[in-house]
Each structure stands twice: as C-alpha cells, then as structure tokens.
Amino acid sequence: MDAYGTGSDARQGRGDDQDVPAGAGGGTGSTGAAGSTRAAGSTGAEAGAAGEPGEAAEPRTGVAALSPRYQVGAVIALAVVAVAVCAHLGLVFLHVAPSNTLTKKHGAAVDEWVFPEFEQNWKLFAPNPLQQNVSVQVRAEVSTADGGIRTTGWYDLSAEDGRAIDGNPAPSHTQQNELRRAWDFFVSTHDSDDRPVGLRGALSESYLRRIAVLRLERNDAAGPDGVVERVQYRSRTTNVEPPPWSGVKVSDRPTVRQLPWWPVSGESEKKGGAA
Structure with missing residues (x-):
C-alpha cells in the first residue's frame, strides 16, 4: 500500500x-508563440514596406533615361526642329495668303524659299477655279533617211491625257498635271510676243521641249528611220460658259496661240526627255 x-x-x-x-x-x-508571430509579421511587414519602393520603380525610358548632358542636347535639337517647322509653315502660309504688308516687303525671300520644291498653285482665301479649256498640241519636223524634211500633223497632247484619265479611278499625277503645269509655267514666264522674261522663261522652254520629244517618241512621230529636228507648240483656249444666273457674258470664240519652231539638240535632248 x-x-x-x-x-x-x-x-x-x-x-x-x-x-x-x-x-x-x-x-x-502561447505568449511566446504569439509574440514570435507578431514579431515575424512585423519584420515581414517592415521588410515589405522597405521593399515596396524598389519593386514599384520601373526603369526610365526615352529622354529620361539619358544623362543630363544628352538630355540638354535632345531638348536643343527638338527646339531647333520646332523652330524650323514653324518657319517653313509661316513662309508657305505667306506664299498662299493674299497680298499683305509682309509679302510686299519680303516677297522675294518667301519666293526663294518656296520655289521650286514647295510651290503651291492654289489660293487659301480666294480659290480661282479654271474657267477655260486649254488644249495643247505639238508637231515636229523630221529628217528622213534620204535627207528630206517632213512635217508631222498636230498631236493633241491634252486629248491624249484626257483619254488616259477618263474612266481611270486613280490617274497618275503626270497624266493630270504634267502638261497643264508646264504650259501654265510657260505662259506665266513669257510676254505676249513669246519672249522669255528672266531665267525661268528659258527653263520653261526647255521643259516644254523635253515633254514634246518624249510625247512624240511615244507616238512614233519620227518613224523607224527619222529624227526629230524641231518642234512647235500651239494652244487652243475656249472660255467655259458661265451659269445663266450669273449674268456674265464671255466670248465663245477660241483663241489660238502658236509658238515658233524650237530646235531639238539631237540625241542628248531625246535622252534628257526620256529621263
């Protein structure tokens, strides 16, 4: 027991x-475990709070990723480009705007910048639609293999362009504007006696001559053995009849303008025209 x-x-x-x-x-x-848990949780939270800025931050890209020296260079380059674009737009605006004090005083500088790369043929505030039908024709003097000279008939270049454009949903810029702009260029740089005014007049003649050679070759005007020696242009201008309500009366008689014969400088001119 x-x-x-x-x-x-x-x-x-x-x-x-x-x-x-x-x-x-x-x-x-229990107290120790709870204390340990709280201590561990506090430590983890503190570690998480301490790590949040590093985890949230993303690497810099673009200009911000550059060093300060390159950032300054990038800002200067952007400023120069912005100034150049604003100056270009301002000069083009003065070119198409109506005559004003600035264009009268600085017109030569504006034209020097705009022509020929940035030329505009429309007016911003005063549209001037075409009110005439202009038909441009050309013919040639061709030397034949037997030493003779023959004159071709008139080729209606405007009608050829019209046929190429008619029914074409996306005609080329050349078909629409090459001949028309070349003829307008010639008319605006020559007087009533077909004499060139300034250097641009001679340039317009050379441009028309090259177009004539190119179009005549396309139509095989010289034949297999002939050589184009001279070309001649003429135009036929007819006024577009205004609407009845306008009360404006215009002549319906066509105006014909025939230019003198222009010599063609052999193969070099033909190659230049083809180019």
Whole structure:
C-alpha cells in the first residue's frame, strides 16, 4: 500500500506537477508563440514596406533615361526642329495668303524659299477655279533617211491625257498635271510676243521641249528611220460658259496661240526627255 500510495502520490504529484507547469508553460508558450508571430509579421511587414519602393520603380525610358548632358542636347535639337517647322509653315502660309504688308516687303525671300520644291498653285482665301479649256498640241519636223524634211500633223497632247484619265479611278499625277503645269509655267514666264522674261522663261522652254520629244517618241512621230529636228507648240483656249444666273457674258470664240519652231539638240535632248 505504501508502494501504491507512493505511486498514487507520485502520479498525483506528477499530475499536479504537469497541471501547474502545463498551465504556466502553456501561457508562456502561447505568449511566446504569439509574440514570435507578431514579431515575424512585423519584420515581414517592415521588410515589405522597405521593399515596396524598389519593386514599384520601373526603369526610365526615352529622354529620361539619358544623362543630363544628352538630355540638354535632345531638348536643343527638338527646339531647333520646332523652330524650323514653324518657319517653313509661316513662309508657305505667306506664299498662299493674299497680298499683305509682309509679302510686299519680303516677297522675294518667301519666293526663294518656296520655289521650286514647295510651290503651291492654289489660293487659301480666294480659290480661282479654271474657267477655260486649254488644249495643247505639238508637231515636229523630221529628217528622213534620204535627207528630206517632213512635217508631222498636230498631236493633241491634252486629248491624249484626257483619254488616259477618263474612266481611270486613280490617274497618275503626270497624266493630270504634267502638261497643264508646264504650259501654265510657260505662259506665266513669257510676254505676249513669246519672249522669255528672266531665267525661268528659258527653263520653261526647255521643259516644254523635253515633254514634246518624249510625247512624240511615244507616238512614233519620227518613224523607224527619222529624227526629230524641231518642234512647235500651239494652244487652243475656249472660255467655259458661265451659269445663266450669273449674268456674265464671255466670248465663245477660241483663241489660238502658236509658238515658233524650237530646235531639238539631237540625241542628248531625246535622252534628257526620256529621263
């Protein structure tokens, strides 16, 4: 019994010992675990908060990625381009705008910049639609193989362009404007006696001569053995009849303008025209 009691006491003691330390140990353990959890969570949150700026930041691109010296250079280059674009647009605007104080004073500078690359043939504030039908024709003097000279008939170049454009949903710029612009260029740089006014007059003659050679070759005007020696232009201008309500009266008689014969400088002129 002593042994049993001792064992019971021992077991009871052990139970008491287990209950007391267990409670104390459990409290301490829970507190320690919670404290450890909170400490770990706080450490992780702090680490996350500390790492957020680095993770959120993205690498710089574009001008911002350049060094300060190159950023200054890029800004200067953009400023120069912006100034050049504004100056170009301003000069083109003065070219197409009605006559004013600036164009009267600086017209030569404006024309020097605009011609010939940026030429405009329309008016911004005063559209001037075509009011005449102009037909441009050309003929040639051809030297034959037997040493003779023959004169071809008139080739209606305007009618040829018209047939090429008619029914074509996307005609080329050459078909629409090459001949028309060349003739307008000639008329505007020559006086009523067909004498050139300034250097641009001589240039317009050379341009028309090359077009004539090219078109005559296309029509095989010289034949297999002939050579084009001279060309001659003429135009037939007819006024477009105005609408009845306008009350404007215009002549319906065509006006014919025939230019003198122009020599063609052999193969060099023909090759230039073909080019």
